[in-house]
Amino acid sequence: xxxxxxxxxxxxxxxxxxxxxxxxxxxxxxxxxxxxxxxxxxxxxxxxxxxxxxxxxxxxxxxxxxxxxxxxxxxxxxxxxxxxxxxxxxxxxxxxxxxxxxxxxxxxxxxxxxxxxxxxxxxxxxxxxxxxxxxxxxxxxxxxxxxxxxxxxxxxxxxxxxxxxxxxx
Amino acid sequence: xxxxxxxxxxxxxxxxxxxxxxxxxxxxxxxxxxxxxxxxxxxxxxxxxxxxxxxxxxxxxxxxxxxxxxxxxxxxxxxxxxxxxxxxxxxxxxxxxxxxxxxxxxxxxxxxxxxxxxxxxxxxxxxxxxxxxxxxxxxxxxxxxxxxxxxxxxxxxxxxxxxxxxxxxxxxxxxxxxxxxxxxxxxx
Numbered sequence: 001x002x003x004x005x006x007x008x009x010x011x012x013x014x015x016x017x018x019x020x021x022x023x024x025x026x027x028x029x030x031x032x033x034x035x036x037x038x039x040x041x042x043x044x045x046x047x048x049x050x051x052x053x054x055x056x057x058x059x060x061x062x063x064x065x066x067x068x069x070x071x072x073x074x075x076x077x078x079x080x081x082x083x084x085x086x087x088x089x090x091x092x093x094x095x096x097x098x099x100x101x102x103x104x105x106x107x108x109x110x111x112x113x114x115x116x117x118x119x120x121x122x123x124x125x126x127x128x129x130x131x132x133x134x135x136x137x138x139x140x141x142x143x144x145x146x147x148x149x150x151x152x153x154x155x156x157x158x159x160x161x162x163x164x165x166x167x168x169x
Numbered sequence: 170x171x172x173x174x175x176x177x178x179x180x181x182x183x184x185x186x187x188x189x190x191x192x193x194x195x196x197x198x199x200x201x202x203x204x205x206x207x208x209x210x211x212x213x214x215x216x217x218x219x220x221x222x223x224x225x226x227x228x229x230x231x232x233x234x235x236x237x238x239x240x241x242x243x244x245x246x247x248x249x250x251x252x253x254x255x256x257x258x259x260x261x262x263x264x265x266x267x268x269x270x271x272x273x274x275x276x277x278x279x280x281x282x283x284x285x286x287x288x289x290x291x292x293x294x295x296x297x298x299x300x301x302x303x304x305x306x307x308x309x310x311x312x313x314x315x316x317x318x319x320x321x322x323x324x325x326x327x328x329x330x331x332x333x334x335x336x337x338x339x340x341x342x343x344x345x346x347x348x349x350x351x352x353x354x355x356x357x
Binding site: 003022023024025026027030032035036037038039040041042043044045046047048049050051052053054055056057058059060061062063064065066068069070071072074075076077078079080081082083084086087089090095096097098099101103104105106107108109110111113114115116117118119120121122123124125126127128129130131132133135136137138139140141142143144145146148149150151152153154155156157158159160161162164165167 | 174177178180181182183184185186187188189190191192193194195196197198199200201202203204205206207208209211212216218220221222223229230231232233235236237238239240241242243244245246247248251253257259260262263266267274278279280283284285286288289294296297298299300301302303304305306307308309310311312313314315316317318319320321322323324325326327328329330331333334335336337338339340341342343344345346347349350
């Protein structure tokens with residue numbers, strides 16, 4: 001496992017957008033359907049978990065911010081601990097990807113957007129009762145009106161892109 | 170077995186499964202868990218623009234769009250086959266707090282009195298769909314990630330900036346629920 005900076009491009013091979021929160025670091029070429037079908041399957045599992053754990057529930061988010069239930073803290077806390085142990089194991093045993101490549105972790109450098117954007121997202125999260133993942137799951141679980149929320153979120157991302165260079169970071 | 174799965178899952182089961190998404194994506198093909206990026210890729214793919222922020226090879230990142238399409242499909246499967254007929258069990262305190270604001274806990278995932286098509290062109294729609302959604306999309310991209318990218322992936326890899334971002338998410342949420350929301354609900 002190696003840790004790289006956001007801006008890091010190895011031998012000019014990796015050309016993911018800088019500051020991409022979810023970059024693709026696979027070097028081996030990927031086909032559109034055959035390679036990506038496994039991420040569709042992963043997404044499906046995630047969608048099922050999101051619904052069955054009720055993390056997509058607007059009420060659960062209200063409970064969390066009112067400190068009236070441990071549920072959401074338990075879910076996120078367990079997820080972080082499980083994720084962290086997994087990453088440590090990948091590092092300790094130098095596990096490779098199924099393509100035999102070294103696992104790459106990106107260092108997320110601090111900028112003031114983490115705070116200003118984070119606060120903005122938090123305000124929105126409490127209203128919509130959903131972060132981006134659950135937005136998709138809410139639509140899938142029959143709340144089709146959330147398509148409007150999703151379109152607004154896409155518009156928000158677009159407006160950020162429009163003013164990115166003028167915003168404090 | 171299926172009856173068992175139909176029940177709401179305990180936090181430690183759900184949390185562990187969500188946490189396993191991190192190594193699964195890394196080992197399947199060096200992908201970083203993060204969902205808000207999909208919104209950026211949708212902008213890059215669908216909106217013809219010269220904005221530098223959207224000038225990149227989005228096709229290389231398309232796995233992320235497959236992942237979110239999967240979330241929609243997975244949630245539909247959960248609804249169709251694994252649906253829990255019992256109402257969502259939330260805290261009595263939350264039920265009474267929401268009732269004081271005029272929101273009746275209806276036992277569904279989300280209050281139908283707010284999240285329905287009739288409300289699209291009302292003040293409720295403007296606040297809950299348009300404004301809320303905008304802040305989620307704008308805020309997550311400005312922060313460089315959301316609950317998945319920062320709070321789960323970022324904290325799992327011990328990143329200080331993700332810890333700061335996660336604390337900011339929480340402060341924003343507490344501020345909305347305790348300070349702004351009571352005022353907002355009177356307004357709409």
